[in-house]
Amino acid sequence: QRLYLGAFVERQLSSGAIAERSGTFRGDIHTRLERNGERLVLNGSKFYSTGCLFADLLKVQAVDEDGHAVYVILPADTPGISMLDDWDGMGQRVTASGSTLLENVSVRPEQVIPLAQWYQRRNYVGASAQLIHCAIDIGIGLAALDDAVLWARTGSRPVRESGVDQARNDPYILHTVGDLAARIHGAEALMEKAAGAVDLAARSQLQGLAQGAELEEILVRASIAVAEAKIASTRAALHVCERLYEVGGAATTQSRYNFDRHWRNARTHTTHDALAYKYKAIGDYLLNGNAPPIAFTY
Known part of the structure; x- marks a missing residue:
């Protein structure tokens, strides 16, 4: 709360990289947060990342090694994050809803927000x-x-x-x-x-x-x-x-x-x-x- 609500008070913008095109059902999440030695790393891709090109902080939905849903809150300039201005929808054209690629992104424990309680x-x-x-x-x-x-x-x-x-x-x-x-x-x-x-x-x-x-x-x-x-x-x-x-x-x-x-x-x-x-x-x-x-x- 101190870290992120404080950032919002300071006028930092947050936006979500949530939805993916992979999987059988809408809403399936395959972006993974896993341990690599002593590090937490995030890998995956997002097809819709509304507003992320404008954002200071990205809220990325992923699943951990136990299959539990989590949000990972990351500064937009974190190494390993690539944001593409490839949104080509017929409407909502200025929402910057392009793709986000996540390649071996290092994550700190305080950047992980568990979501299991909201599903249970x-x-x-x-x-x-x-x-x-x-x-x-x-x-x-x-x-x-x-x-x-x-x-x-x-x-x-x-x-x-x-x-x-x-x-x-x-x-x-x-x-x-x-x-x-x-x-x-x-x-x-x-x-x-x-x-x-x-x-x-x-x-x-x-x-x-x-x-x-x-x-x-x-x-x-x-x-x-x-x-x-x-x-x-x-x-x-x-x-x-x-x-x-x-x-x-x-x-x-x-x-x-x-x-x-x-x-x-x-x-x-x-x-x-x-x-x-x-x-x-x-x-x-x-x-x-x-x-x-x-x-x-x-």
């Missing part, structure tokens, strides 16, 4: 992480809504049969903007509700305000609330970013306006999780009383 017992961390993803998607949708409103006021022309001389008075443009606002603000409200559930879950667990079955239920409800918000934020962001074009017509497709970045960003970011399993988790909880998996995605 239910906790609030997965819901908290997912809440951040909800906020990103909603932020994209709100930006698209702002562009739609500004375009309707200043850039769009009404069709002749509308009977009005300004697009801002066209009933169908008004309807479209109203639809966009309702969708994204509805998702925003659901996210804020979920944030309250996560806050309660975190305080209950960290401060010992609840124990046993009571704590379990608080944590499960937080995960379910965030799953609902994740569904809403994904659907709303994609909807708003697509229907933006109905406000302005063909002129909005000109590359100089770059309005397509909203949809590209939303579509790219919302593929991080299998949304169908959010629906499944909610339904299984409500119908059968089954809790979602203990994972960073719930």
Whole structure:
């Protein structure tokens, strides 16, 4: 805590080198932290390393010799780390989500953070992480809504049969903007509700305000609330970013306006999780009383 929270206070940036392309299942980690004589060494590769090219500290997920998950926190300039600016996704282009190569990287014991406890017992961390993803998607949708409103006021022309001389008075443009606002603000409200559930879950667990079955239920409800918000934020962001074009017509497709970045960003970011399993988790909880998996995605 002194080492890393202190670094953040000093405005050092941290980012994660987590996901890999190897393995049978999404989320499989093959980067290894092993002993080599008296040294700990880290070897592996990461396919998505969002923000790492901008970061002072890298949070690398690995497995140790016992197969337990760990984070290894390393300065970005540590010998043996190579970061590639090879991210070529259609959206999120400025996130620097390139590859990270780790070749016999020397690691000190204080740079290793065990993760086993977060996989072995239910906790609030997965819901908290997912809440951040909800906020990103909603932020994209709100930006698209702002562009739609500004375009309707200043850039769009009404069709002749509308009977009005300004697009801002066209009933169908008004309807479209109203639809966009309702969708994204509805998702925003659901996210804020979920944030309250996560806050309660975190305080209950960290401060010992609840124990046993009571704590379990608080944590499960937080995960379910965030799953609902994740569904809403994904659907709303994609909807708003697509229907933006109905406000302005063909002129909005000109590359100089770059309005397509909203949809590209939303579509790219919302593929991080299998949304169908959010629906499944909610339904299984409500119908059968089954809790979602203990994972960073719930």
